[in-house]
Amino acid sequence: MTSRGKKIFLALSIIVPFLIYSIVYYTPMIKNAPYKSTEFVSIQYKWGVGKELANSYDSATGAYQYLNNKDSLVITNVKLRKNDISYLHNKANELGLWNFPDVIANRGADLKSDKVLRYEIQFNYQRKSKKVIILTDYNEIPxxxxxxxxxxxxVAQTINDAEERYTKKN
Structure with a gap:
């Protein structure tokens, strides 16, 4: 068998079956992915301390309110672009947000504590949603x-960048 014949045989016996296997194995996973970017509806982001979180953003309405450095409540409307939403979805997918526990807090921690900063991130899709609560004093799994x-x-940086774009236009 010639050198070229060996290469063709190698390609047909190893590479082609691997490609077929990959397509057959991964296609159903991709089609049945629980969180698809095409089904994205909105993202909700809240942060603060205590029971009521004073700072919040909702991408569906564009409602954005936060306490500035003078403790004044700023209420504005900020819309994310499609590429911002796609970026956040892809980063959430890359970082494994879908596998995060719903609450990232130390055992026995008070979620409504006035002393610990709390973040809530919720990605809403047509069929599902994923909400994660993060307490900043968490130290169990670094x-x-x-x-x-x-x-x-x-998420915060993407919202702040969008707000800067809106304030520059106006």
């Missing part, structure tokens, strides 16, 4: 805390 804080930072 890697989980780091990834959760990274997700929180990405």
């Amino acid at each position: 890697k989980l805390k780091d990834v959760a804080i990274q997700m929180k930072t990405l």
Whole structure:
């Protein structure tokens, strides 16, 4: 058998079956993914301390309210672009937000504490939603805390960038 014949045989016996296997195995997973970007409805993001969180954002309505550094409540309307939403969905997928526990807090922690900063992130889709509550004093699994804080930072930064775009236009 010639060198070229060996290469063709190798390709047909190893590479082609691997490609077929990959397509057959992964296609149903992708089709049945629980959180699809095409089914995205909105993202809700809240933060603060205590029972009522004073700071919030809802991408469905664009309602954005937060306490500024002078403790004055700022109420504005900020809409995210499609590429912002796609970016957040892809980052949530990359960081594994769908596998996060619903509450990231130390055992026995008071979720409504006036002393601990709390973040709530909720991704809403047509068939499902995923809500994660993060307490900043969490210290049980450092890697989980780091990834959760990274997700929180990405959401906050995306909203703040969108707000800057809106304020520059006006």
